[in-house]
Amino acid sequence: MKFFKISIFVVISLSVLICGCGNALAVNKVDQYVTTIEQINIPDDVKVIGLGEATHGNVEFQELKKDVFEVLVKNENVRVFVLEGDFGGGQSINQFILSGNGTAEEAVKALDYSIYKTEQMVNLVQWMHDYNLTAGKDEKVYFYGNDMQRYDYSKKGVLDYYKVVNADAAKKYATKLEHVSNGTMRDLKKDQLIDIDKTIDSIILDLQSNEVTYVEQTSTETYAFALQNAQVMKQRTQLLLNDGDYLKLRDQYLADNLQWIVDFEAAKGHDKIFVTAHNGHIEKTSASLAGYKSMGNYLDELYGEQYFAIGTDFIISEFQAKNGVSGERQIHTVKNHNALVDAFSEIESNVFYVDFEKASKSDRLLDIVSKEQRMSNIGDDFRAWYKFFKKFYTIEMMPNEAYNGIIIVKKATPTNVIE
Structure with missing residues (x-):
């Protein structure tokens, strides 16, 4: 019986270690360090604002592209939206939002990425189109892709x-x-x-x-x-x-193409741009175990404090992703408990923003954001067994070195791909 009890203890301990199912403690009165998305404030000298997404397959993270961009258009005079998507296909979307030919859904399909064939992306592109209908010449918004994986x-x-x-x-x-x-x-x-x-x-x-x-x-x-x-x-x-240097070259090219967009639009008088991509491309520290230099790292070197990176994370996510072997899209559920998200676990809102400079006024939060922890990072290839090994859906990083702030989604729901 004693051996049986020890075995049970070992199994439970390993489960917590591997799956990351243990909860850290919530921080008291933490609501004073939280704002809504509408209250996001960007320093005046910033040129590039990056938004990461913890997964490609959640409604909430795709909705954030539109929600954050709207705020930046209104409050920060941002007029340029850049997506981790095909450069050529992005020009097709730009033509739609400026001229109105075709439909938003047709425009989104030009990207040729299944992850973007969603209601949320169609809504984003339609919003940009509708905004431009009444915007003055100098107020119009523009769409780009900075990826190169299509011809x-x-x-x-x-x-x-x-x-x-x-x-x-x-x-x-x-x-x-x-x-x-x-x-x-x-x-x-x-x-x-x-x-x-x-x-x-x-x-x-x-x-x-x-x-x-x-x-x-x-x-x-x-x-x-x-x-x-x-x-x-x-x-x-x-x-x-x-092919052996695919990841390394891709992020270098993502950064090169983004720099081209920044320079091109600056010549037109647009001195701030918004770029959204996977967390692993936006974060500044190249934390991925794959060993390549992230786009965000390049941007940090290029622009220094003029690059402002916002990451995202979740506590529980039900998301859709493609099985790289079968090619089928499946729904998965994972939990991610780390000191950062758990510190805010008692906040009532499902989606909220934490600025790390503001949060650092709390000694407890400063200690949390200054320590390495496993943060969510799920791409479009996910197998059912990945969820049993935390390293397959997280990256270990120091939050306040990787990002300037973070948007936490307590419970995220899956997108539906429009075929």
Whole structure:
């Protein structure tokens, strides 16, 4: 009987250690350090505001994209929204919110990411469209993607530009790139990818060599987009050619593309932008065990205190994600207890914001946000057994080094992908 009791104790202890099911203590009078989303305050000298999401498959985290952006448009004069999504597809969404051609749902599908084919993303894009209907010329909002994992819309952008400035080149490059698409890219052989890379280098060189002539026929802006579309195509090709460095290169490219957007929009008078992506891309410390430098780390080096990062976390989440083996989308439930979220567990609101500078006025909270702990970090690939090992759905990080603040969702619910 004694052995049986010891065994039970060991099993329970291991379960708490592996699953992270133990609760830390709530902090008394912690409500004074909490604000609503509408009360988020950003320092005046900030250029880039980042919002992370703890999962790609929760309603609340996708709704936060719109909710936070609305606040920034109203209070911080932010006019530029950047999504961890396809650069070329993002231009299609931008055309919709500016011109109104098509529907919000069609625009969202241009991204070619299942995680964004949701009611929440459609609502975001529709809101941006509706806002622009009554906004003055200098008040309109703009949409970008800064990812490079697709070909179709960037390819179309390049070829459409050549149809205007150089018809012969348009035909030549259309032939050379006819086998390049979202649907075929993963089946391309290495020698094909090398040829594609050379073709894109030729396009980039041609655009750069003929900048003056091409700009005279079009505009500085359309030329800039054509060149950037070509750069994004090269990035996509390089990812396929360097699969072993995929994660490392992708975050570097995410940061490069974001910097291009920042500079491009600054020239138009927009000195603040909002970017939203997975927590692992937004946080500043490259905490992932995968060993790559995060976009947020690059941004922190580029902009210093002018980069303001907001993370997200949950206490319990029922979310949807794709099984990387079967390809099926499934609903999973996980709990994440760490000292930070548990300190605020008695707050009545389900969604609230904690600014770490404000929270640091409490010695207890300063101690919590200054210590490493496991914070939620779930991508779009999740297997049922992951939930039994906390390292598969969290990253160990020091909150106040990774972020400037955090939005906590006590209970998160799953999105539904629109097929």
